[in-house]
Each structure stands twice: as C-alpha cells, then as structure tokens.
Amino acid sequence: MSIQSERLVPTVDFWAWRSLGACQEHPxxxxxxxxDTPRGQRRRxxxxxxxxxxxxPVLQTCRDHALSTGERYGVWGGLTENQRLRILSRSRSLVSVDDVERRAGERHPISAGIFASDLAGSSD
Structure with a gap:
C-alpha cells in the first residue's frame, strides 16, 4: 500500500453519518x-x-464537518451559510493571547478569547 493511499478516506465511511441525518427525510x-430562490422563501x-x-442525531458531526471543511452552501448542522461564515471569520480573526501578552509585556486577564472584531467595537 502506498503512503498516498493510506491517507485517503473511503467515501462510504467518510459520509456514513449523513444517512442518519434528520435531513434525509426532507426535500x-x-x-x-x-x-433564483426569492430571499423571503430562502429565509423560510x-x-x-x-x-x-x-x-x-448527527447535528454536531454535521456542524463539525461543515466548519472544518469550510462548507459554503446550504444549512449544515443547524447553521446557515451566513452563520458559518461569521463563525469562520471570527475564528480566523482570533487574537492570540500570546501575541497580546508579548506586545503588552504583561498578562491581561481579558485577552483570552477576544476577537479582533470585539476589539474594534463591532457588535453582532
């Protein structure tokens, strides 16, 4: 077996969780x-x-998949396209606690988990 084939994930195994999804019973x-779907219908x-x-039953698995792969379209794991985009944008903008401490030269207890958008005063 080659090194490359050892890294491949079988498609059936990779997607097995989807067959358990509540979405399978719906259009x-x-x-x-x-x-071309009108905005109002899209929101409904x-x-x-x-x-x-x-x-x-696979909500978290579905959500984790969508966030880890950067799924751009549709509702996955109870999150809309816009919700996932905001989550992923925030995770990329996360201010490193080490960076804040290094720049400031001291510990700042509020630095853990602060997003760049939070520092700019934006609200969501």
Whole structure:
C-alpha cells in the first residue's frame, strides 16, 4: 500500500453519518437554495431546515464537518451559510493571547478569547 493511499478516506465511511441525518427525510431544497430562490422563501426554508436540524442525531458531526471543511452552501448542522461564515471569520480573526501578552509585556486577564472584531467595537 502506498503512503498516498493510506491517507485517503473511503467515501462510504467518510459520509456514513449523513444517512442518519434528520435531513434525509426532507426535500433538499429546504437545505440548499438555488440562485433564483426569492430571499423571503430562502429565509423560510432556512428557518425550517434549522428547526429540522434541532432534532438531528448527527447535528454536531454535521456542524463539525461543515466548519472544518469550510462548507459554503446550504444549512449544515443547524447553521446557515451566513452563520458559518461569521463563525469562520471570527475564528480566523482570533487574537492570540500570546501575541497580546508579548506586545503588552504583561498578562491581561481579558485577552483570552477576544476577537479582533470585539476589539474594534463591532457588535453582532
């Protein structure tokens, strides 16, 4: 077996959790919209999809997958496209506690977990 083939994840095993998803019993259009879907309908579909996800046995696995792979489209793990984008943007903007301490020369108890957007005074 080559080194490269040892790193490959079998597709069936990788996606096995999806067959347990609550979404499997609903139309895909609730979870993924087309470009021509009117905004109001898109929002209604997203709310319904998020509600369905709330009772899903693989919600966390689905959410982890979407966040770790940077899934751009659809509702995954109860999170909409915009919600995931905000989460991922914030995680990339996380101010390192070590960086803050190094620059300041002392410990700042409020530095842990502060986002760059929080420092700029933006609200969400």
């Amino acid at each position: 895909i259009e609730l979870f993924f919209h087309s470009e 579909n997203e709310r319904e999809a998020v509600s369905i996800c709330g009772d899903c």
